[in-house]
Amino acid sequence: MKKSLGARTLLYPTPVLVVGSYDKEGRANVMTASWGGICCSSPPCIAVSLRKVTFSYGNVMERQAFTINIPSEEYLRQADYFGTVSGKNEDKFAATGLTPVKGDFVDAPYVKEFPLVIECKVLKTVEIGIHTQFVGEIMDVKADEAVIDAAGMPDIEKLRPAIFTPESRSYYGVGKHLGKAFSIGKR
Amino acid sequence: MKKSLGARTLLYPTPVLVVGSYDKEGRANVMTASWGGICCSSPPCIAVSLRKVTFSYGNVMERQAFTINIPSEEYLRQADYFGTVSGKNEDKFAATGLTPVKGDFVDAPYVKEFPLVIECKVLKTVEIGIHTQFVGEIMDVKADEAVIDAAGMPDIEKLRPAIFTPESRSYYGVGKHLGKAFSIGKR
Numbered sequence: 001m002k003k004s005l006g007a008r009t010l011l012y013p014t015p016v017l018v019v020g021s022y023d024k025e026g027r028a029n030v031m032t033a034s035w036g037g038i039c040c041s042s043p044p045c046i047a048v049s050l051r052k053v054t055f056s057y058g059n060v061m062e063r064q065a066f067t068i069n070i071p072s073e074e075y076l077r078q079a080d081y082f083g084t085v086s087g088k089n090e091d092k093f094a095a096t097g098l099t100p101v102k103g104d105f106v107d108a109p110y111v112k113e114f115p116l117v118i119e120c121k122v123l124k125t126v127e128i129g130i131h132t133q134f135v136g137e138i139m140d141v142k143a144d145e146a147v148i149d150a151a152g153m154p155d156i157e158k159l160r161p162a163i164f165t166p167e168s169r170s171y172y173g174v175g176k177h178l179g180k181a182f183s184i185g186k187r
Numbered sequence: 188m189k190k191s192l193g194a195r196t197l198l199y200p201t202p203v204l205v206v207g208s209y210d211k212e213g214r215a216n217v218m219t220a221s222w223g224g225i226c227c228s229s230p231p232c233i234a235v236s237l238r239k240v241t242f243s244y245g246n247v248m249e250r251q252a253f254t255i256n257i258p259s260e261e262y263l264r265q266a267d268y269f270g271t272v273s274g275k276n277e278d279k280f281a282a283t284g285l286t287p288v289k290g291d292f293v294d295a296p297y298v299k300e301f302p303l304v305i306e307c308k309v310l311k312t313v314e315i316g317i318h319t320q321f322v323g324e325i326m327d328v329k330a331d332e333a334v335i336d337a338a339g340m341p342d343i344e345k346l347r348p349a350i351f352t353p354e355s356r357s358y359y360g361v362g363k364h365l366g367k368a369f370s371i372g373k374r
Contacts, residue, residue: 001331008325011233012361013350015198034225037224038353041317042317073365080369084373095374123315124315128227130227135320138196145189154355161200168342169367169368169369170365171366173361173362174362179267182356183356184264185263185269
């Protein structure tokens, strides 16, 4: 039996996206968001929604660039902290001891210690209610060599990203392999 | 040491979204997509990107409505199948024995057997490269009573949704609880 829970942002899984940007003075900032995902295959694009009140919103608007950084489980505390304070008042890199690195392709910093980073140029912005959705064209993805599989692509079991759950506001890890896509459903 | 993997749609996790729609004759169809996510808190919205060649694209355009259905692990084979054939040629509900139910709030069917379903009205469409992004305003979320926690919200450990991994094209389950959001990073 299904129960109606009303009009709510309930989706499983949602990602833990750490958005990197530079402010007007060139200071690196990061904030954490879970409203986003891949939105196009060609050109490869990723969408992330930010509210206008965030410090990152102004940065991304100004530079038309951002990075998406995926923390492994071991950096989840830092990623959580990035979502609780504003870069207006705090230097989040200094506070955590993590290292900002200028992107090779875009005018935005990535987090050196995180195992997967995505460099994006703003392709378009879309106003949706209280959020602005930034559609970023992916210019490059970089991964730590330690999380790359034999085929040269990231291995999620080595990457160990986190899942965010809306409403219950918790983080979960990745579980066991369930099967190959475009394959297990073949008849 | 980071290795550049080029401009690719690599993100972890991405969701397994089963999109429900009616065609012109009122036949229920479903397709599976992983390019999507929540894109606004108020009004609550979810985005999913479809290519114009898909049967679902025409359906959603025509009816301006769709559902997002989250399969539990036990229905992953059916969800995978939904992503491998077109509703133009096959009745996917008949083929799987799953049950389409007309949404209470929108002109689209949901999958009765899946533990979480989201009813959406198209708020806007955004052209991004080869994909059209449908921004759906969430009108209602329904969950099986068996997956609801004491606070009245879905419990991801009971829901057991799947994760899709791009490039390696695999499915994974949800792992262990890692901590509370907006909490574990507090100093």
